[in-house]
Amino acid sequence: MKITEQNVEQVALFSRLELTEEDKAVYTESLNTILDYLDMLDKLDTNNIEPAAHVLSFKNVFREDKLQSSLAKELVLVNAPEEEAGCFKVPRIV
């Protein structure tokens, strides 16, 4: 087993997911299955393949430093559960 239940708990915490004991067992099992599947790649001969640093095959996609209009203020806050003085209001942080 590469992935333990503790790993799953940690990842769930990062994503703010609440998992039952049963969920944890299922996800630990399925994540390990995925990793085992990927192990097949280790068997390939990659001696003559250029190392790939990036997943995209194209490069240097830039935009000019030109101003574009921003969102209208009422649209900005439309998804904010709470707002105050034009700001997103969030619960106490620490």
Place this chain on the structure above:
Amino acid sequence: MNRYEAVIGLEVHVELKTDTKLFCGCSTEFGKEPNTQVCPVCLGLPGAVGVLNKKVVELATKAGLALNCAIGTYTWFDRKNYYYPDLPKGFQISQVFRPIAYQGHLDIDVNGATKRVNITRAHIEEDPGKLVHSGGSITTSRYSCVDYNRSGMPLIEIVSEPEMHSGEEAKAYLEKLKAILECIGVSDVKMEQGSLRCDANVSVRPVGTTTLGTKTEIKNMNSFRSVQYAIEYEVERQIDVLEDGGRVIQETRGWDENRGITVSMRNKENPDYRCFIEPELTPIELTEEWIEEVKASIPELPDARRKRLVEEHGLPEYDAGVITSSLALAEFFDATLKEFPDAKSISNWIMGELLRLLNARNMELSEAKITPSSLAALLKLIEKGSISNKMAKEVVEIMFDEGKEPDQIIKEKGMSQISDEGQLAQIIAEVIAKNPKSVADYQAGKKQAIGFLVGQIMKATKGRANPGLVNTMLRDKLAEEA
């Protein structure tokens, strides 16, 4: 003697001077109403994908080159994942694995010695939004307000090696960094507007050892001076902890300017940022040719300028250092020098009156109304003896505030110097006649009595008498009468 040595590394965030943000076309202008410069990209709305601002690559490369860094010809962006309300996507786009610039250095001068501080890396990243805590501080507030205008602003983070050993060295490093970045025009480098921010990693170790002690990270410093004070305080605090048999805890501490102390903010033991390559932005490939082009656009840097002022214009090292610490001062100096060839006299006026007035009025040079050619005109009038040094100080203040030409001010205020010998002889005779006791004292050998007589002459002419001429003429007259 000191049994401990402080080890300091600095992380400096600098906002790049672009019109638009790093990955979107929202304005970067400072001080606008909250959340009026935002769009789906910098708000981190699902599905929104940004495109890299080309100007950022150019400015970051320029900064890297000016800091003597190597430039990565193949770099990319990575995601640094963490949860915090100022980071709407849940990750910050940064360059974790391949910074655009690395292995640089800059030289600082502390107590007359030059010291090289190595720069580990300078990478591009996006700024998070800005949090305002309702109760004033994060620990006492019930809630916080988020303004995303700053979210997605283009930054470079410049990381030094842990090679500084005092608060003073750290301050000198920041001053030099600021001077360089200002000179090449990549940033406004204004700490009070947040376009330059500094965190300090501080640890101490027994003198003679080489392993690093446990470090703390100090934040919330809002001036170069507070960086120096915060480091000095933190070094003492850590030494006290060790001397008392304790151990330093790795944590983030905030500088409390009012109390002059650092306060624990949070424990930070190797946070897990789960960094990985940003899959939605393309890699950046730079050619040597393009890098050379950027290099050619870098103007004379502060160190070279300083050397020129010393070697070509004979300025003392100290003067040259002060003048080249700010681009505005250095340009003002050069422009004045074109019209008046006495470099030392210009530097005296810049470092004396000009800096005094800027401090007194709390202004930037660009806000003052005085121009290099009007200063040069004033220096010519002093040289000709048309106005005394003392009077010129009053004139320069009016030039500074109102921007008038010196000859106009002198005319309006009746400040021109009296160098007419006939007129002065008459006044000297009157003063001698009115002060027989001082004359007698002088002639009896109390040479300092002449000071009183000169003072009386100055009073009679409202300070307009040519002091050099008064001195010579008065001595001659007193010698005659003896």
